[in-house]
Structures are given as C-alpha cells and as structure tokens.
Amino acid sequence: MKDSEKEAKSVAVSFDGHVFSLMAVKKAAYRYIDSFSADISIKDEEIRCVLNFTSPRSDESCARLVDDFKKEVLDQELREKLKAETEPVRNLILAHAFSKTGIVSNEPVSGD
C-alpha cells in the first residue's frame, strides 16, 4: 500500500461481557495507548470498543494490532483470574517476608 492510501482508521471490536471483564478490556486498551485510543462502552452484556488509530496505518497493520489486542484481552482476563485465585497466598507471603523487619505495624521490633 502507498503511504497516500494510509489514513487514520477506527475499528469496532466487541467482547462478550459474560466471558470477559471490563477491567481486562480496559487494561488491554491501556497497553496499546501508543497505537490507538479506545472508546469503551457496555450495551446488553456486550463490551464494545471503538479503536481509533492515532496515526495512518495500512489495513494489514491495523488488522495485526486488532488481533494482538484481542489476545491481550484474553491475557488480561487470565491475569485477573490468577490474581483473584492467589490473593490470599500473596498476602501471606508478603506478610511473612516483612514480619521481622519492624516495618509492619503492630509488630514488636526486637530490642524494644
């Protein structure tokens, strides 16, 4: 494609709200902030994103970015699941790691 044929584009992408969380979509959109801005809305359990590319690109380049964005939404969804599942043990590890430092409140510091 010639440069003159490239222009700033918008592409609409939808995600099923039963499958993906709004937070996962927002986080994925943030990762692509250097390539496109996203208008995100919810209608009838559907998370709708209009991706506005910030600079002129070929169709092929846009399609690749949209594809990557969809994968990123999936990754973010998995991250959310992982975070929720491991939150108690994460807190346990952090508390244990710093339990003798005197940094954690209500902990007696040795020598006090």
Add this chain to the structure above:
Amino acid sequence: MSQFQAIEFYKTPQPSYRLLPFRFTTLDQDQYVLTNMAGEYLVSARDKLSDLLQHKLSNNDPTYIELRARHFLIDDNSSIAPELLSIKLRTRYDRLAEFTGLHIFVVTLRCEHSCPYCQVSRQSEDKLRYDMSSEIATGAIDLAFRSPSPNIKIEFQGGEPLLNFDLIKFIVLEAKKKNQQRGKNLAFVIATNLALVNDDILKFCRDHSILISTSLDGPKDLHNANRPRPGGNSYEKTVEGVNLVRQMLGRDQVSALMTTTEASLNRVKEIIDEYLAQDFNGIFLRPLSPYGFAIKTKSYRAYNAKRWLDFYKEGLEYIIELNRQNINFMEYYAATVLKKMLTSEDPGYVDLMSPSGIGIGAVVYNYDGSVYASDESRMLAEMGEEKFKLGKVLENSYEQIFTSPNLLDPLEESFAYSAPMCNDCAFEPYCGADPVFHYALYKDYVGRKPESEFCSRNMETFRFLIRKMEGDRFVRQLFTKWANS
C-alpha cells in the same frame, strides 16, 4: 453392567495443585515469560500456561515439575514453597531497610572539558561561584553519617572534581575522623576524566584507599570527538592517567564508563576492543540520559530506543563471542539485570530499583548546598526543574530532607508494584521505577509505559537476555557466572 472397571479407574488420580502468585508477559509469538514473587523466571508455551491456569496441567508434564520447583504452584509435595518465597522476597528487599548508601558530593561544577553531551559542567575560572565550600561539605558529611546504612560510599563528582582536590582531601579526612566513632564501612570514589591527575593526588588516594572511576568513550578519534578539551588530547590524558593509577594504586583500583553518542552507534566492536586494549575486564554499554546539555545540544534525541537496542545487542553478541574464545570480558548492565534474574540478591542499581532508588539508594549534595534525590535530579535542576530538590545542607535537618514531599511523592507514585501496566508485567522484578527519567520526558513520575522509552528499552533488553540464555547453553553458563560475580 460390565464385569470390569473402566480404564479410568486404574489411572493414578491427578493430584490437585494450587497456584502461587506469578506474572506473565509475552516473550515472542508463542512463548511467555513467567516470573514469581521472588523474580525467578520460567519460559512457557502459551498452551501450557493456559492449562496451568485452568488447573489442567498434568503432574507428569516436565513443565509441571519445573513450575513446582520454581514456586509457581504448590501441591502435596511442595508445602514449603510459600515460606521459601517469603525468604527470597525478604532477601530481595533487604537493601531497602539499609537506606542511603551512596552519597555524591559535587565538589565543583568547573571542568576543562567541554563535552556536548555533558549534563552539568561549567567552564569557568570563578572558583567561588561553582565550588563547594568546606562549610557545606562539613554539613553534608554530617547528613551522610545520619544514614542507617552500615556501608557509606562517598563519591566525588563534578564538573571535574580534581579541580577542587583540596576540598576532596578535607572531606576524606573529616569523614574518616567522624567514622572513628561510627564504625561504618566507609569507601571513597573519585569520578574524574584523569586529565589533571598527578603523583601527589594519587599518593593521597593510595593512602586513603580511594577508587578512581573515569570516562572512556572508545577509540582515540571517537573519544576525542566526544570529549573536547584544550589540546584535543582527552584520550591521551585518560590512557596515561589509567596507567598511572594502576602503577600507584593497583590494577583493579580504576574503572571506566562510556557514553553512547550518535557517532558511537556503528562502532560498538571498536569500543569494546578499546576497553580490551586498555586491559579492562568489562564495559557498561549505557545510553545517553535525557538531561542537561544532552537535551540542549540535541545529543539525546540523536538516536531512539531502537537504535540504542541494535547497538546494545550487537555489542553483547560480540562480548559473548569473545568469551567463547576464552577472553573473559563482561557487560555490566547485563550483569546487573542477570543478578536480579538469577539470584535473590538486589544489585542496588538506582535506575533499576522499585521503590525507586532516588534518596533511598543515593543522594547528591550539590556544590551550592542543594540536596538532590539522585545525580539525574541535579542534572534536571540544571535545566531549571527543581522537582527533586530535597532541601539545603545548611538550612534543613536530616528529617526535613528525607521526608520532603519532593522525595516521598515520586517514591510513592512511581512504585512499579502498583503502577499501571508494571503491576502485572512479568519483568517488574528486574525493572525500576525511575521517576526522574519519566518526569524529565513526560512531566509525570510514572509516564504511560507503552510510550516510555525506558520501558521499551528495558523490556526488550530483558527479553533479549532471556532468549539468549534459553537458546544457548554456553550463554546460560556465562550469564550465571556474571550474575554471581
């Protein structure tokens, strides 16, 4: 009803496993890097990651064994994992409790060089205007010794600090006197271009175990073009100075740093060869910082992150090949990152610390008594931005300086553990917050990471190091050696 049980009946039941906290980020199209809370990493194919997260991974799968061994999951055979992770995590953050170890004294801004990329120096005969006074130096020593750190390193910087060597002598003697009661591990470094070094200076350095850090940008023509001085002989002076230091102080008492300018980009092998010719054990391939004259003279914008990475990768590949030929030579930035990747120790490199190393890892006492959160902070101040000025030596107490909002706000806001995108990035344990860099370029302590050069440069460096290790057993062994050096 069948006379026999179904085949499933005879299979060993799959043990259930629980996930431990970890983060994952793409390495390439098909593979992901997983890191646990202690920063240990594992490379996994996407389908394995997906199986793992859905609790479908078989305990016979080799990936399962590795994941369990590196504390990404826990089952009946690995109940101690959370405790081990806690210990490793505590070791990683151990340095935090020590607080400030590096105290930089800018004894003068005067310099006889006029390097276009220099962030701070002044060419001036006006001693009173740009030299630190003994009164300010005494106040700064008092502040340095208030640090709870058992290790205090005083680094003399400029300008060219040897132009105010009398003050260096004063500070060394005063600090040693003060340390007779404090008993800290006290060390001194002079960061000098060596043009003015002589026997008397080096005798003093020898008597007081002062290390020398100098600048060597590469071969003679490149070094002299980068670092103009009257006579056009910066390279000759540096090499002569290095040899003199080695004769009087010992071979390992001098180290060198290089700065990458646009003219360096196609010459990384020559630069490395120059370091080898001068008998250095390694090199720190580092990019220009976006401060001071580097911005004014447009040196900083002369190349972007991609060009820098091409330069860095070519250099690192060359160094690996040298090692394959039994020439021991190290790249120090890689070694710093690898220490984070392959050990539980934190190397304490200010740019790669989170919480940021500003104030916590290092502090700067400027010639005029201003205290800055880092060397880069004072460079930013030279551009008129005093966002990271913590106070004045003779006007503010230790408590006022180290609880200044100009320190606490950027520390809190830039903490990568809670910064957008960093908080779920697998490379967060290896990376840093660097609020000064982000403020200098984006007027924001955090910056938008997808647009951040700091982020793109480091992410690609981490990926490159992991790819090299994963694909080549020799590199894995070499990098492990560097990490433990």
